[in-house]
Amino acid sequence: MKRIYLNEKENENEKDFIIERKEKQYKFPKLILIMRSELYRGMFLSVTEDKSNKVTDYSELSNKSFQIFEYWIYSNQIKEEIQITQEIINEIEIGIDYFQLNQTNPNLFDLLINKFNNQN
Known part of the structure; x- marks a missing residue:
């Protein structure tokens, strides 16, 4: 497994990446996003890509779907108390494809299914 290092001279703000949802911004550590998404891995590790704190807009996700996504990004799990519906599965499937989150282990979509x- 390749080790990933952030530049030691990088200031604290550059270690986070801003994900926007409606009018609220969430800071995610870049290393976690690199571990979870091919898209972010390519964005942050590319030698030609601008590595600034670009904002990714997740406004199309419902509150519940974004909570699932946010919890999964940090824990690789889905909260036990969250009720999964077909609507949520459909919505997250689109987000998984768009943000290239489907090559992770465990796979978020498989966990949702x-x-x-098990609920039904």
């Missing part, structure tokens, strides 16, 4: 099937 398993939880949905």
Whole structure:
């Protein structure tokens, strides 16, 4: 496994990446996003890509879907108390494809489907 180092001279603000949702901004550590998404891995590790704190807009996700996404980014799990519906699965499937989150282990979509099937 390749080790990923952030520049030691990088200031504290550059270690986070801003994800925007409606009018609120969330800071995610770049290293976590690199571990979870091919898109972010390419963005942050590319030698030609601008590595500034670009803002990714997740406004199209519902509150519940964004909570699932946010919790999963940090824990690789889905909260036990969250009820998964077909609507949430459809919405997150689009987000997974768009943000290239489908090559992670465990896969968020697989976790959602398993939880949905276990609920029903």
